[in-house]
Amino acid sequence: MAAQVTINEGVLWVGGDAYPLGNISHVGQRSLVVDQGAAWKKFILRTVGWLIVGGIFASVAGTFGTIVLLAVEAFLVWKLVSVLQKPPVYGLILNTSGTQREAIWSTRQEEIQRLIQEITKAIGNPDIAHMIINVEHAVQGDFIQQYGSGSIGKAEHSGSGSIQGS
Numbered sequence: 001m002a003a004q005v006t007i008n009e010g011v012l013w014v015g016g017d018a019y020p021l022g023n024i025s026h027v028g029q030r031s032l033v034v035d036q037g038a039a040w041k042k043f044i045l046r047t048v049g050w051l052i053v054g055g056i057f058a059s060v061a062g063t064f065g066t067i068v069l070l071a072v073e074a075f076l077v078w079k080l081v082s083v084l085q086k087p088p089v090y091g092l093i094l095n096t097s098g099t100q101r102e103a104i105w106s107t108r109q110e111e112i113q114r115l116i117q118e119i120t121k122a123i124g125n126p127d128i129a130h131m132i133i134n135v136e137h138a139v140q141g142d143f144i145q146q147y148g149s150g151s152i153g154k155a156e157h158s159g160s161g162s163i164q165g166s
Helices: 036-061 063-084 109-124
Strands: 003-008 011-014 017-020 024-032 089-096 099-106 131-135 141-145 153-157
Touching: 003 109, 024 109, 036 063, 089 109, 099 109, 109 131
Parallel strands: none
Antiparallel strands: 003 011, 003 131, 011 017, 024 089, 089 099, 141 153
16 A cells, blocks of 8 residues: 655645644654564464364364364464564654654655655755655554553554544
């Protein structure tokens, strides 16, 4: 999915959200990566649990039970591999009036770094000519922060603008 970031007449536009350059106090980057240790732990716990339950089921149900045991274990392996293959995602962070917002996310760190450089230049020179920056690897998804004092529960994110809590 591609997204456009535009700087025009002293305003930064990310999708339909406008950020006046004079109100931006900080521009930064956040990255989200898969916690591989947690993924492996979850896989091992599920596998051990399933081998106990599935082993009992297989011994009672015979060949059909063995097929089910192997199919469920194959599914658990598939889930582990799909989690471990997820790429890191990088977000453009904007602080305005004391509020931090995740403006746009990409699977390419270079795209976010370029945005940071261009926005910083534009803040230093708000009369800069019209500029359009295409983020070719923008992503959509949910941002979930469950632990600690910053817990926001589940928040949906469309790839541009701030996240919406649900």
